[in-house]
Amino acid sequence: MMQKVRVKPLMPPGHVRTPHYLRGKAGVIERSLGAFPNPEDLAYGHDAPALPLHRVRFRMGDIWGPDTPNPDDTLDAEIYDHWLEPADDAP
Amino acid sequence: MPHDHHDSLSPSGHPYRADDDTPLSYWQTMEIAVRELLVEKGITSPEEIASQINTMDARSPANGAQVVARAWTDPDFHAALMQDASAATRDMGFDIGPLKLIAVENTAHEHNIIVCTLCSCYPRNLLGLPPDWYKSRAYRSRTVRDPRGVLAEFGVTLPDTTRVRVHDSTADMRYIVIPARPSGTDGMSVDELAKLVTRDSMIGTGVARQP
Incomplete structure (x- = not known):
């Protein structure tokens, strides 16, 4: 079974690569990509530990709401592990 | 004065582009x-x-077209490409540097389209520089909100039975769409097939040409 996850609804300052429109949204891990240097450190020239990166698949209806036309169309995005939490309660 | 182009148009009927006389940023x-x-x-x-x-x-969509045409004709290469697109394109002889590539495939039931909402991530090391519209705020914001509307403006109208899959290139991966092979192309050579593969068909905003 695909692992259900939710993007943490954080609003930190600085350079992050988690798009605003996906924060707080739930999806499933489509595939895990391995570990990559954390861009939140790289952007400032800091030592950047490698963190697990996942491709998370969201339903358009889960991102934009139930009135979305074609709600079962999907959107995949690459999200770092520290931005994800389990979402077993998600539909 | 012969070189004074004010209020005049180029031979193609467009206004002359203004000189870049602003100070450096x-x-x-x-x-x-x-x-x-x-x-x-x-x-x-x-x-x-x-x-x-x-x-x-020197990098151009022609590189990607060769990859697509081979994927259409060589089942082993197709499998390798879907498994690890970076390794498969390197094995074909393309110098893609550190590019981490994922191939996604369009079929009768699925249509993939690529966008980078955060900036302008694009598989430059394979396809060359992205088109200007790919970097525009309009394309970047609308493709994730209304992909079918954007596709229709590119001339691609999809039935509700086709699942649209948007890929937002937010981090370290880059994406190439393998467009569906057009009908009526049985028996065409790899080079002939490659001519049917457009840049837009590999971004997902277009489909491959009919022969």
């Missing part, structure tokens, strides 16, 4: 300063910079 000045320092310290050279620009300019 902060970041343009910074780029020149850093580049000159790197050259002065012997870390790089003008020849090396020019050679890198030539290498990047």
